[in-house]
Amino acid sequence: MIQVKNLTVNRGGKNIIAQLDHDFVKGKFTSILGPNGSGKTTLLKAISGLIPYSGQVEILGQDLSKMKITKRADNMAILPQVTHLNSDLSVFEIVSMGRFYKSQQIFQSLSNQDEEIITHAMEMTEIKSLKDRKFLNLSGGEKQRVLLARALAQQPKVLLLDEPTASLDINYQIEILKLLKKLQKKTDLTIICVLHDIQLAAEFSQQILLLNDGRVIDVGKPHKIINPENIRRTFNINSHVYWDSFREKLTLIPIEKEQQPDKFLGKIHIIAGGGSAGNILEVLRHKNCEISMGVINVGDSDWQKCKELNIKTITVQPYSPITEEAYKQNTQEVLKSDFIIFCHTPIGNGNLKNLKALQLANQNEKTIIIVEGEQFTKRDFTDGGEGSKIYDELTKCENVFKVQNVNELFNILEVE
Numbered sequence: 001m002i003q004v005k006n007l008t009v010n011r012g013g014k015n016i017i018a019q020l021d022h023d024f025v026k027g028k029f030t031s032i033l034g035p036n037g038s039g040k041t042t043l044l045k046a047i048s049g050l051i052p053y054s055g056q057v058e059i060l061g062q063d064l065s066k067m068k069i070t071k072r073a074d075n076m077a078i079l080p081q082v083t084h085l086n087s088d089l090s091v092f093e094i095v096s097m098g099r100f101y102k103s104q105q106i107f108q109s110l111s112n113q114d115e116e117i118i119t120h121a122m123e124m125t126e127i128k129s130l131k132d133r134k135f136l137n138l139s140g141g142e143k144q145r146v147l148l149a150r151a152l153a154q155q156p157k158v159l160l161l162d163e164p165t166a167s168l169d170i171n172y173q174i175e176i177l178k179l180l181k182k183l184q185k186k187t188d189l190t191i192i193c194v195l196h197d198i199q200l201a202a203e204f205s206q207q208i209l210l211l212n213d214g215r216v217i218d219v220g221k222p223h224k225i226i227n228p229e230n231i232r233r234t235f236n237i238n239s240h241v242y243w244d245s246f247r248e249k250l251t252l253i254p255i256e257k258e259q260q261p262d263k264f265l266g267k268i269h270i271i272a273g274g275g276s277a278g279n280i281l282e283v284l285r286h287k288n289c290e291i292s293m294g295v296i297n298v299g300d301s302d303w304q305k306c307k308e309l310n311i312k313t314i315t316v317q318p319y320s321p322i323t324e325e326a327y328k329q330n331t332q333e334v335l336k337s338d339f340i341i342f343c344h345t346p347i348g349n350g351n352l353k354n355l356k357a358l359q360l361a362n363q364n365e366k367t368i369i370i371v372e373g374e375q376f377t378k379r380d381f382t383d384g385g386e387g388s389k390i391y392d393e394l395t396k397c398e399n400v401f402k403v404q405n406v407n408e409l410f411n412i413l414e415v416e
């Protein structure tokens with residue numbers, strides 16, 4: 001879609017981008033990541049023709065430097081970093097500007113077709129109800145969606161976005177990225193997006209380009225290129241990088257340069273099954289703690305992971321219910337532990353004893369951490385909903401914490 005060859009951008013007497021080559025593939029969502037000042041915005045501005053450059057930028061085989069402004073606007077739309085527009089215009093008027101960019105006739109009246117396109121852009125970005133509101137009075141997230149609608153009203157083939165999630169809370173960040181991904185899938189739009197959040201970029205993009213000091217460090221599919229070595233070369237930090245094979249999510253934990261020896265977190269017992277422990281086992285393995293898991297069926301994917309990581313398990317045979325003997329051993333581990341982590345595994349009559357072990361832990365005032373997943377009632381297969389009764393009781397206790405991800409889990413392990 002966009003071919004960049006030997007691109008060099010000089011600003012203030014310094015090469016900000018130096019001899020950069022890259023092909024941005026049609027219909028793909030590419031994120032550009034890099035530290036502050038690495039040249040991300042400069043690269044975006046150069047490939048949208050906003051600043052002078054040397055080298056070659058081609059859009060669908062046509063030289064960008066020779067392209068008329070109307071043709072450029074036909075091909076690409078830009079969502080700039082700055083979202084404050086000091087204008088008194090309404091949302092509808094701002095979105096309409098997308099049509100004017102294409103024709104370069106500011107005072108034209110909108111055709112029926114233009115109106116349809118504008119309405120469609122507002123529907124896609126879910127801002128139709130804001131149509132008559134003043135842009136100035138909108139929240140940051142709403143403004144961001146209006147500017148996105150303006151860009152979409154251009155009906156571009158390529159959408160260039162400079163930190164579209166900056167200054168948005170995590171819900172809006174995810175909302176915007178989900179929307180972009182949906183658009184890209186639905187309309188075959190090529191998206192090139194500067195982002196700061198490595199984890200979100202890994203989750204939402206198909207390609208990541210890592211930039212440092214105006215040079216490409218690596219480019220490719222997120223799980224191939226997000227690794228400690230590339231993170232170090234790009235951001236100059238050491239890190240642990242974990243990929244959750246089940247949710248295809250990335251957890252990146254930076255390691256402080258002058259790291260103190262890890263404090264001992266204590267003994268941690270995990271109740272899981274069916275892969276519900278996700279990457280928790282791997283992350284804990286790098287921490288200073290003693291870990292055990294039980295009761296778990298031999299052959300279960302969480303059992304397999306424990307075996308690989310040399311973590312102690314209390315087991316029963318594949319597909320067998322928890323025996324009295326295994327339950328006893330499990331309760332001994334539970335009572336010796338400082339924390340019990342309960343991952344979002346289904347509970348049936350066969351493994352109900354694992355919930356009973358949690359009940360016992362609660363009676364002994366142990367700290368219990370529930371890693372949330374699917375709603376418990378949907379994975380409760382016990383007779384008469386006995387599992388849900390125990391679970392509901394547990395969640396009311398003040399020594400029981402609910403967490404959504406590994407970072408929240410560590411906050412509790414380190415504070416408690």
Ligand SMILES: Nc1ncnc2c1ncn2[C@@H]1O[C@H](COP(=O)(O)OP(=O)(O)OP(=O)(O)O)[C@@H](O)[C@H]1O
Nearest residue numbers: 011012013016034035036037038039040041042043
């Ligand atoms: N017009 C200019 N004149 C001189 N230097 C400039 C100019 N524009 C950008 N720079 C410099 O180029 C470097 C890269 O800037 P750029 O905005 O592309 O970085 P970035 O990776 O987008 O950073 P950030 O993550 O902080 O937004 C910076 O050191 C910046 O100061």
